[in-house]
Amino acid sequence: MTRDFRLLAAGQGFSWLGNAFQTVALAVAVITTGDGARDLGLVMATNILTLLAGTLFGGIWADRLQPQRVMVASDAIRFAATAGIAAMFATGGYHLTLLCVLTVVSAGAGSFFNPAMSALKPLLVPAEDRQKANATLSLLQSMCGVAGPATAGITVAVFGAPAGFAINAVSFLASLAAVAMIRVRAPRGPRASAIHELRSGWREISSRSWLFSNLMGASVYHVANGVILVLVQIVAFERLGGAHAIGWIAAAEGLGGVIGSAIGIRLRPRRLLFAGLLALPLMSVWAFAYVWPGTLAAIMIGAVIGYAGLLFYDVAWDTSLQENVPHRALGRVSSWDYMTSFVAMPIGNALAGPLSDRFGIDRVLTVCGCVLLVASTAMLLVPASRRLTRTGQPAPDPLSPHTDPLPAAVMPVDPMPDPVTAKSG
Known part of the structure; x- marks a missing residue:
């Protein structure tokens, strides 16, 4: 892997470790000092709503500016906001409104980071190595998910919870330093x-049936997931042993x-996407385990x-997008991906408390x-999702430094016409 890819991996490794501390600290701090599921659901919903509000603009700027610049600015803002949360809990003054405000600041910056990182990743390695690079980052994130929680x-x-927030704040500084040293430059066209x-x-998106259908299916998926992500924290804390249980489950x-x-x-x-879709329904096993046997x-x-x-x-999804x-x-497609995939999650977060009460x-x-x-099973019903095949090459794009013109025989083919490409010709 290239030097720039190693820098990205190192910075994100520190950041992902820090996120594990944030997850545990937030659940413990809000449940022990606030109003349980209602406060936690509100904070989580605030986080997601802010991400949604800013993500599309983040995608625009990820395609306009060098992705590294967007990521560095985002990390700096998130450091300041998370340090503020740590200070609030350290001084013993829990204020739900202040917590939501700081969450808005942090999530707003994060909404620019994610599309920028999506735009940066494929620039760091040759096209034939992109699945391996995506899987390597995913593996690193998962290893941090084992060690961190x-x-x-x-x-x-x-x-105490303030220590968890403080560690997460420092992790943003580590990510900032690593990203700032990445040298690759993305060619940018006129705005x-x-x-x-x-x-x-x-x-x-709309010109590709596999892409459109997966985004719509994910929106339905995350209605339920938004509820689950709140309630499983409550189950772990109240039935299974508190902070230790939350940490071990996250591990x-x-x-x-x-x-x-x-x-x-x-x-x-x-057919990489098809294989990924076959694996996605396994997430229901995780949700059902909280009900039976519940140990x-x-x-x-x-x-x-x-x-x-x-x-x-x-891994299958990221590689399919890049190819x-x-x-x-x-950057813009990734921002639409984030928004449409998670547009229903705040509703689920907010409904978790009332639904569980009733x-x-x-x-x-x-x-x-x-x-x-x-x-997740319904996404398999779309023929284009089952038929999409890997090429080992990115989509034709003369602005990409790792892209050479492809012969027609190996160009990615979608069953639906692409009006954008057709009009540009």
Whole structure:
């Protein structure tokens, strides 16, 4: 792998470790000092809503500027906001409004980081190495998911939630320093209006049936997932042992990610997206384990199985985007991906408390697990998702430094016409 890729991996490794501390610290701090599921759901919904509000603009600027510049600015802002959260809990003054404000600042910066990173990744390695690079980053993230939560659970249990937030703040500085040293430069063309660029990015999506259908299916998936992500924290804290249980379950999720990512490095099926979609329904096993048998050991096994499927799907999805979407639009397409995939999650976060109060946690988790299973399976019904084949090359894009013109015989083919490409010709 190239020097620039190693820098990105190193910076993100520190950041992903820090995120594990943030996850545990937030759940413990809000549940112990706030109003349980309602406050936690509100904070999580605030985070997601802010990400959604800023993501499309983040995609525009990721395609306009050098991605590194966007990422460095984002890390600096997130450092300041997370340090503020740490200071708030350290001084013993829990204020839900202030926590939501700082969450808005941090998530707003993060909404620019994610599309920029999506635009940067394919520039760091040759086209034939992109699946391996995606899987390597996924593997690193999953390994951090194994080491981070267990360590975070112990750290938060011993030193308190403020220590977890402080460690996460420092991790943003490490990411900032690494990204700032990346040398690769993305060629940038002339700018158009923001509305025109957003519509252009959407046309890249709507002209590809596999891409459009997967985004719509993921939106339904995340309605249920938004509810689940709140309630499983409550179950782990109240029934399974508190911060230690949250940490061990998160570690099991990370171990599952390691397995799924390792498979992504080794397994290179011709129909990569189809293989990923076959693995995605395994996430329902994780959700059902909280209801039956409901033991910590069973939930950890379900987490390993579910997250192995999820992370392999993520590798397949990222590689499919990089091979079939021109790099000039990748930031905007990624931003639409983030927005449409998670547009329903804040609704799920906000409904978690009221639904569990009325119907009970176990019943709500069972129904939501069924929704995960149905939504992920439904994506397989789209013929283009089953037929999309790997080429080992990116989509034709004369602005990409790693792209050579492809002969017609090996150009990626989508069953639906691409009006953007057709008009540009």
